Amino acid sequence: MNRHISPDGYRVDGPAGQDDETGADLPAIVGRNLRRLRTRQGHSLDRLAKLSGVSRAMLGQIETGKSAPTISLLWKVATALGVPFASLLTVEKQAGTVVLRRDRSKVLASSEGRFTSRALFPFDSERQVEFYELRVAPFHREDAHAHAPGTRENLIVAKGAIEILVGQHAPVELTEGDAILFEADVPHGYRNSSHGEAVLYLVMTYVETVG
Incomplete structure (x- = not known):
């Protein structure tokens, strides 16, 4: 499994390889979405940093895919932008029936695995x-x-x-x-x-x- 571990113990787990539902590295997806949402709302990095409480340097690292953000940080950014949490994880929309296999799920975990959150929907659009x-x-x-x-x-x-x-x-x-x-x-x-x-x-x- 691909595993991105953050400094405070949060991680995002997913299946190995590039054939999973995202088809790409999750930090890169988050970075692209953050930049798109930020610029669409006309925010500079400095302004978003003030609104979210996340440093400008960290936001810049996320946008360039150089940092794997934590659950807590993503919530802060999503709240500041006024968008659903999944908007930062969105990939190309899939048409028709979508089956989400348990062994291919994206799992957000914290506290050394004592709390996990598994998405039961595809990250294919803002919702x-x-x-x-x-x-x-x-x-x-x-x-x-x-x-x-x-x-x-x-x-x-x-x-x-x-x-x-x-x-x-x-x-x-x-x-x-x-x-x-x-x-x-x-x-x-x-x-x-x-x-x-x-x-x-x-x-x-x-x-x-x-x-």
Whole structure:
């Protein structure tokens, strides 16, 4: 598998070779998309750095494909640009039926693999709805930055038990079969409160118009 590991432990995994769904190196794809989205909105690197909190030097390295960005960093940039997360991972659109084989999935992992996010949709276009499988190791807590205004998360627990933490609200405990819908434009987190791995399915909905 191709593996791009970032300094803070996040990585992007994918199948080996150039015949996977992206057909190219992921940092290069992110770099091209970032430059396209930035210039389309008329932002300089300096301005985007101020909006996102990501340094100009790092943005430049990402645009040239010299740096593998972290999940956290990509969220910051996507939020600053007001676009869905997957917009930075988009490749050429595929027509017709698309089959996503489990053993060829793109997996984002953090905390030394204790939290993983698998995309259940092709990175073929900008979209307002994204679908993910999340896996959380026993007793692990994963915190997420606030997403773009209006972003909502709809989760269902397929296995195990989980606590959802949203802003300053009290944690919500969920067990297998329970679902929750919440505003994800505030800091939030997922905490596995059980001895076994928790498996969640997430539908992410953005309010921004895609195009």
